[in-house]
Each structure stands twice: as structure tokens, then as C-alpha cells.
Amino acid sequence: MTKVITYGTFDLFHEGHYRLLQRARMLGDYLIVGVTTDKYDIERGKLNVVDSLMTRIENVKKTGFADEIIIEETQGQKVNDVKKYNIDIFTVGSDWTGIFDFMNDYCKVIYLERTKNISSTMLREQNRRILKAGIIGTGRIANRFMPEVKLVSGISAQGVYNPHQQSAKQFAQKWQINAYNDLEMLFHDVDVVYIASPHETHYGYVKASLEHGKHVLCEKPMVLAEKQAKELFNYAREHNLILFEGIKTAYCPGFEKLLGIACSGIIGSIRYIDACFTKLEQKNNRELLDKKYGGSFTELGSYCLLPIIKLFGEKYESIRFDVVHDESGLDIFTKASFTFTRGIATAFCGLGVKSEGRLLIAGTKGYIVVEAPWWKTTYFEVHYEDASQVDKYSERFLSDGLRYEIKDFLNMINRNNKSDFKLTRGESVAMAGIMEKFLIEEGRLT
Numbered sequence: 001m002t003k004v005i006t007y008g009t010f011d012l013f014h015e016g017h018y019r020l021l022q023r024a025r026m027l028g029d030y031l032i033v034g035v036t037t038d039k040y041d042i043e044r045g046k047l048n049v050v051d052s053l054m055t056r057i058e059n060v061k062k063t064g065f066a067d068e069i070i071i072e073e074t075q076g077q078k079v080n081d082v083k084k085y086n087i088d089i090f091t092v093g094s095d096w097t098g099i100f101d102f103m104n105d106y107c108k109v110i111y112l113e114r115t116k117n118i119s120s121t122m123l124r125e126q127n128r129r130i131l132k133a134g135i136i137g138t139g140r141i142a143n144r145f146m147p148e149v150k151l152v153s154g155i156s157a158q159g160v161y162n163p164h165q166q167s168a169k170q171f172a173q174k175w176q177i178n179a180y181n182d183l184e185m186l187f188h189d190v191d192v193v194y195i196a197s198p199h200e201t202h203y204g205y206v207k208a209s210l211e212h213g214k215h216v217l218c219e220k221p222m223v224l225a226e227k228q229a230k231e232l233f234n235y236a237r238e239h240n241l242i243l244f245e246g247i248k249t250a251y252c253p254g255f256e257k258l259l260g261i262a263c264s265g266i267i268g269s270i271r272y273i274d275a276c277f278t279k280l281e282q283k284n285n286r287e288l289l290d291k292k293y294g295g296s297f298t299e300l301g302s303y304c305l306l307p308i309i310k311l312f313g314e315k316y317e318s319i320r321f322d323v324v325h326d327e328s329g330l331d332i333f334t335k336a337s338f339t340f341t342r343g344i345a346t347a348f349c350g351l352g353v354k355s356e357g358r359l360l361i362a363g364t365k366g367y368i369v370v371e372a373p374w375w376k377t378t379y380f381e382v383h384y385e386d387a388s389q390v391d392k393y394s395e396r397f398l399s400d401g402l403r404y405e406i407k408d409f410l411n412m413i414n415r416n417n418k419s420d421f422k423l424t425r426g427e428s429v430a431m432a433g434i435m436e437k438f439l440i441e442e443g444r445l446t
């Protein structure tokens, strides 16, 4: 009996998939089809899958060509499958020609002619038109957004706005998009807005974007006052718009895994969280020049508050800020200490003091430690009373990671996948409230 195996995502099942499976089946007597998990697709950079795994399996099954369906969940699984299932032929479409030649050491490799003029990507783009994004702000983070947005299908950067025309022009030239010096014109031409301007301008830009019927992805901290956050989220909800705070850590696969493990019971009940993020800045950077809205806490606080609020909840019993100021009175190192009913937490943020950037989650049975850059979680360890026992976990994090939040933002707009649990409105509002409290205590807001 000749056994054949093939793999695929089989998203938005189409004729190309059907013909591939039909011919694969004809290569032998028994066909095994490996269908990729969502997680594996994200890991290999496929960020736009629409159908759920169950739907994709169901569609492969319906063809009647698969004698057996298996799940493909990790890189490197193929060779193991070939051995495990005694495979004679591995086959895949001609778009992969050459890539799987190494498998010839284990079985015969056949690349089947790919069916022309049909693909899941084409269907995805037919089904929902490509959303045009307008970018407000031209700073470092906007420059990081540009290469990442290109990797997520269903969205394309249309143009950029900056009240300083020269900056908008330079940015537009660099990234080959349009420069706008009139916000109304930008709103006219786009479907969604990405806001990466200085913190204190976020509220006005978010409000204006929502009022023009645009979905908004706003950099963190979205706003610096609880009332403003509530008002904007309420407005978005009433008008069926997505308002999304871009704390990239919240959308990164490794961080999601970390939260899952932290809540799994293996470290018992969580009683202490300590999150630290420091980044030494040049004295002439905006974060240190802006004496009202700059400083360590507004700049880095969102990252450190995220694991605390995700794990202990939005409601704390007490909060206390201990601050190291520079000669101008700006916070260059801030420690926010919380008590919750379930435990205690500290968030350390530094722009002018360097410390060990680490996330520690301590429970009644053990603790989790994530070294810097824990905000781009790729690896973490779980330790127990018995120091010789260490569980290690890892996850991929591609480049700057903004692609994950852009993908989740799009999923929410297109109602494809549930992503809003990764950073809820309530959690965003709570963070705005903490920022506000800090600025009031520092005498910067009344």
C-alpha cells in the first residue's frame, strides 16, 4: 500500500485545495492530510487565517479524499509524521518547490502543479476589501508600525498626518505613502486610524477619528484620565466602532501563554507580581523634555501595569507611588506599589535609572520568572521550592511584534476572531485611571 501525506491550512476552502487533495489521493492508496493549528500558523507568520481549525478540518473531510486527518502543530513535525505513519510520498503544491527537498532523505517528495488564479489570500481580499489606514504621528513607533503593517493582509497604509508638514512629508517619502496636512482630508480617504502622536494628543485624535466613523488603533497610553477612556470607549461602542489600545505585549503569543500558565494552578494562587521595565533615554528625547506628560511612568507604565491588571484584576485596594525625580522635577524612576485583595504588586519604570527588566509572578506553590525583554515574551521559567525542578516554556515573537496587535485589531473589525479578551475596555480604563492618579500626585494634573 502506498501511503501519501500532505499538509495545509485549507483556509476558505477552494478549488485549488480540492484539486490538490484529489491528485494527492491519486498518488497512492491511502492519504493522510495534516491540517495546521491556528497557533502553528501564527508561529510560521501566517497571520490572516479566517476559518477556525474545526471548519478547516470539516472542509477537508467533506472532499472525501482524506483517509485520515491529523493536526500539524509544530515545526519539524513532518519528518516525524513520515516515520510514524510509514509514509511513502510527501506531496505539496508547486508554490513550495525546493523547500521540502530535504524530505527526500525520508520519503519521495512530489510537488503538484498549483491551481492558477485561486488562493485563500485572493478570497480573503475579495470577501473584505482592504482597509486603508491613516497614520497620525511620525515618531519612532510610527516608523516601526510601517514595516509591520505590510505583513498583515487586509490593511494597507494610505497616508500620514502630522501638523508639522515637513515631518509628514519626510515620513511619507520614506514609506511611499501620501502626506496630509489636513486631518479632514485624511479622514476622508481612510477606514481606520493608527495614532502614534505624543500621549497628550491621543484623546483629541481618537475622538475626532471616532466622530468621523473610523476604527482606531491608538498607541499606549491611550489616554491619561479615566473619564476620557470611558467616554471614548462608550462612544465607540454606541457607534459600532473598534477602539483598540495598542499595548503590543497584550497581543504577543508568548505573553498569552504566560498568562495561561500563571493561571493554571502550577504556581498555586498568585500572591505577588513584580514588573520592571527601564530604558535609558537621551536627555533631549521627548520623554524627558516634556515636563507635563513625559517621564518614566507615562512612557513605560502601560507595560508594567499590564501583567498586574491581567492577573489581579482592575480593582486594587491601595496604590502608592515612590518616585526619583531629575533636577527638573520629572520622574526618571517610578515605583508603583499596589495591594489587591489577593496579593501585592510592584511596577518599576525607569528612563534615567537602569535596573534589571524582569517580570516575576509569585504564587503559593512556585514562581514564574521572565527576563528582559519580557514585554516581548519569548521564554519563561517556572521554579518551585525544589530548586532542581525548573519548567521551561518558549514561544516565537517575530521582529517588533506590532503585527500581532494589528492582526487582532483587524480581526475585531472583521469580527473574525475573539481578541478583545486580550486587553479589555475595563483594563484599559483602569490603566488610564492609574496614569491619572500618578499625574495628579506629581502635581501635573489638577
Ligand code: C2G
Pocket (backbone or CB within 6 Å): 007, 008, 009, 010, 011, 016, 017, 020, 036, 072, 091, 092, 093, 094, 095, 096, 112, 113, 114, 115, 116, 117, 118, 119, 120
Ligand atoms: N494549493 C494549490 N493551488 C492553489 C492554492 C493552494 O495547489 N491555488 C495547495 C498548496 O500548495 C498546498 C495546499 O493547497 O499544498 C494547501 O494550501 P494552504 O492552505 O495555503 O497551506 P500552506 O500554507 O501551503 O501549507 O505545513 C503547511 C504546509 O507546508 C503547506
